[in-house]
Amino acid sequence: MVQKKVLVIGSGFAGLSAATHLAHLGYQVTLLEKNSTPGGRARKFEAEGFTFDMGPSWYWMPDVFDTYFSHFGKKTADYYDLIRLDPSYTVVFGEKDFMDIPANLAEFRKLLESIEPGVGPKLDEFLKQAAYKYKVGIQDLVYRPSRSLMEFASPKLLVDMIRMDIFQSMSKHVRKFFKEDKIIRLMEFPVLFLGETAQNIPALYSLMNYADIVLGTWYPAGGMHKIIEGMVSLAEEKGVNIRYDAEVAEIIVKNDKAESVLLNSGESFDADIIVAGADYHHVDSMMLAPEYRNYNEAYWDKRVMAPSSLLFYIGVDKRLKNLRHHNLFFDEPLGPHADAIYTNPRWPEKPLFYASVPSITDPTVAPEGKENLFLLIPLAPDLEDSEELREKYFHMIMDRLEKLTGQDIRNHIIYKRSYAHSDFKSDYHAFKGNAYGLANTLLQTAILKPSLKNKKVKNLYYTGQFTVPGPGVPPSLISGHVVAKEVIKENNL
Ligand SMILES: Cc1cc2nc3c(=O)[nH]c(=O)nc-3n(C[C@H](O)[C@H](O)[C@H](O)COP(=O)(O)OP(=O)(O)OC[C@H]3O[C@@H](n4cnc5c(N)ncnc54)[C@H](O)[C@@H]3O)c2cc1C
Known part of the structure; x- marks a missing residue:
C-alpha cells in the first residue's frame, strides 16, 4: 500500500505532536522546520557553560504530558525525570514581603x-x-x-x-x-x-x-527542552523525517488542493495533506495566494493578541540569594502595566516581571558556583523594539531585583542576551512579534478561534497556539492531537 504523504510545517510542540500522531496512525510524515534546532518557542541555547531554555519555564498539568506519551505506549519517565517544586513559586509583593507558595x-x-x-x-x-x-x-x-x-x-x-x-x-x-x-x-x-x-x-x-x-509546579531535570528532546526522539522512532533549515516560502494549490510546498532554498516537497504548525497568520497570509486564505488582514488586526515579551538570559558568576526557582515580582500594581499591554499599547512605566533561576533546582544548567537567571517582562505586541529600550528596561528591573533581594547582581554578570519583538519575528515569523499567540478571551474561545481547517483548500490544516485549544505548552500538545484526529477522519490512509 502506498502511504499518504503528510507535510507538517514547524517543530514546536504542536507540529511535533501532530507529526508523531500522524506517523503513528500510518502516514508518511515529513516535518519542515525553518530553524536549525527543534522546539520553536521552546528551543534552548548554550553559552559560556550555561544552558538556557528560551521560552516556557512552567511545567503545569503533568497529566496532559502523561496522556501524550501514553498514546504511544510510553511514559513521561521514559524521556525525562520530573521534580515537583516546593515551594511552587514565590510572589514578591515588596521589600521583605515575599510569599512562598507551598506545594x-x-x-x-x-x-x-x-x-x-x-x-x-x-x-x-x-x-x-x-x-x-x-x-x-x-x-x-x-x-x-x-x-x-x-x-x-x-x-x-x-x-x-x-x-x-x-x-x-x-x-x-x-x-x-x-x-x-x-x-x-x-x-x-x-x-x-x-x-x-x-x-x-x-x-x-x-x-x-x-x-x-x-x-503543582514541576520541572523536567535538565530543563524544559528535555520535553522537546523526548518528543523528537519519539517522532523519529515513529518514522517522522525531520528536516531543519527548511523554511517554507509557499504552499502551491491547484484545483483547491495543496499539492506541494516550496522552500526558500528552491527545494520543493509533494504532499497529500499539509498540517501547518507555524504561526497561523504567517501561513495564511504569507504562504497562500489571497484567494485561498482563511482570513484577511482586517480580521487579524481585530484579534486580541496575547502579549509579547522582553527576555533576558543571564549567566551570573556567583550563587544568588533570596530567590526561588520561580519568582513573580508583583511589587508594582498590575493595573497600569495591563493598560500598557492591552488598552493603550506602550512600554510600561513600572512593569511587573518574572525571574526564573532553574540552577537552584538543577546543577546541570549552570557551571558550578554560578547561577542561570531568566527575566521576563510581558509587553504589548507590535511595539518599537530597540537596543536602547531593552537596556533601559534591563536596568529598571535590575534596580528592583537587586534592592528587593538585597544583593549586587549586575557586577557579576558574565553572560547576557536579550530577546524581544524583532527576535520573535525573525525566528518564528511571529505576527506583531507575539510570544504566546492569541489571548483566550470569550470571543476567541473554541469555535470563535481561527479554524484548524482551511475552508478553501481541502487538504490544508492548522495547528498550534493560534487555533484550538489555545496558547501554552499543554494546549499546543493537545492541538497537534486534535488536528491529527481531523486528518484521519477526513482522509483515508
Ligand atoms: C517567553 C515565553 C514563555 C512561555 N512560558 C510558558 C510556560 O511557562 N508554560 C507554558 O505552558 N507555556 C509557555 N509559553 C507558551 C508556549 O511556549 C507556547 O504556547 C508553545 O510553545 C507554542 O507552540 P507552537 O507549536 O504552537 O508554536 P511554536 O513553538 O512557535 O512553533 C512553530 C514552529 O514553526 C516554525 N516556523 C515558522 N515559520 C516557518 C516556516 N516558514 N517554515 C518552516 N517552519 C516555520 C518555527 O520556527 C517554530 O519552530 C511561553 C512562550 C514564550 C515565548
Whole structure:
C-alpha cells in the first residue's frame, strides 16, 4: 500500500505532536522546520557553560504530558525525570514581603488563613469548582476540534458549560470567594498565562488554579527542552523525517488542493495533506495566494493578541540569594502595566516581571558556583523594539531585583542576551512579534478561534497556539492531537 504523504510545517510542540500522531496512525510524515534546532518557542541555547531554555519555564498539568506519551505506549519517565517544586513559586509583593507558595495543599490553606482568617472553607469550595472545570475542560472540551456548534449541542454539555461560568469574568469569580488583595492577586495570576487580564478571561479558567494549587509546579531535570528532546526522539522512532533549515516560502494549490510546498532554498516537497504548525497568520497570509486564505488582514488586526515579551538570559558568576526557582515580582500594581499591554499599547512605566533561576533546582544548567537567571517582562505586541529600550528596561528591573533581594547582581554578570519583538519575528515569523499567540478571551474561545481547517483548500490544516485549544505548552500538545484526529477522519490512509 502506498502511504499518504503528510507535510507538517514547524517543530514546536504542536507540529511535533501532530507529526508523531500522524506517523503513528500510518502516514508518511515529513516535518519542515525553518530553524536549525527543534522546539520553536521552546528551543534552548548554550553559552559560556550555561544552558538556557528560551521560552516556557512552567511545567503545569503533568497529566496532559502523561496522556501524550501514553498514546504511544510510553511514559513521561521514559524521556525525562520530573521534580515537583516546593515551594511552587514565590510572589514578591515588596521589600521583605515575599510569599512562598507551598506545594502541600494543607500548608497552602494555612497560608491563606493567615492572610484572611476564615477563608479555608471558601478555598475548598473554589477548588472544588475549579476541579470540576479542569475535569470537563481539560479532559473533554479541549479535545474538540471546534469546527461546528453542533459539537457542543448536548444537554449534558450545556449544563456543564453553564456550571463552568463561561459568561462570568475570572475577576468577578475570584472576588466572590476572596477579599484580601494578596489572595486575589495570587488567584488571578495563573490566567495571565492565557494572554489577558482576569477581567477579560472567563471564569471557566479557574481550572488554572486547580492546575496551580492542586496539580503543582514541576520541572523536567535538565530543563524544559528535555520535553522537546523526548518528543523528537519519539517522532523519529515513529518514522517522522525531520528536516531543519527548511523554511517554507509557499504552499502551491491547484484545483483547491495543496499539492506541494516550496522552500526558500528552491527545494520543493509533494504532499497529500499539509498540517501547518507555524504561526497561523504567517501561513495564511504569507504562504497562500489571497484567494485561498482563511482570513484577511482586517480580521487579524481585530484579534486580541496575547502579549509579547522582553527576555533576558543571564549567566551570573556567583550563587544568588533570596530567590526561588520561580519568582513573580508583583511589587508594582498590575493595573497600569495591563493598560500598557492591552488598552493603550506602550512600554510600561513600572512593569511587573518574572525571574526564573532553574540552577537552584538543577546543577546541570549552570557551571558550578554560578547561577542561570531568566527575566521576563510581558509587553504589548507590535511595539518599537530597540537596543536602547531593552537596556533601559534591563536596568529598571535590575534596580528592583537587586534592592528587593538585597544583593549586587549586575557586577557579576558574565553572560547576557536579550530577546524581544524583532527576535520573535525573525525566528518564528511571529505576527506583531507575539510570544504566546492569541489571548483566550470569550470571543476567541473554541469555535470563535481561527479554524484548524482551511475552508478553501481541502487538504490544508492548522495547528498550534493560534487555533484550538489555545496558547501554552499543554494546549499546543493537545492541538497537534486534535488536528491529527481531523486528518484521519477526513482522509483515508
Ligand atoms: C517567553 C515565553 C514563555 C512561555 N512560558 C510558558 C510556560 O511557562 N508554560 C507554558 O505552558 N507555556 C509557555 N509559553 C507558551 C508556549 O511556549 C507556547 O504556547 C508553545 O510553545 C507554542 O507552540 P507552537 O507549536 O504552537 O508554536 P511554536 O513553538 O512557535 O512553533 C512553530 C514552529 O514553526 C516554525 N516556523 C515558522 N515559520 C516557518 C516556516 N516558514 N517554515 C518552516 N517552519 C516555520 C518555527 O520556527 C517554530 O519552530 C511561553 C512562550 C514564550 C515565548
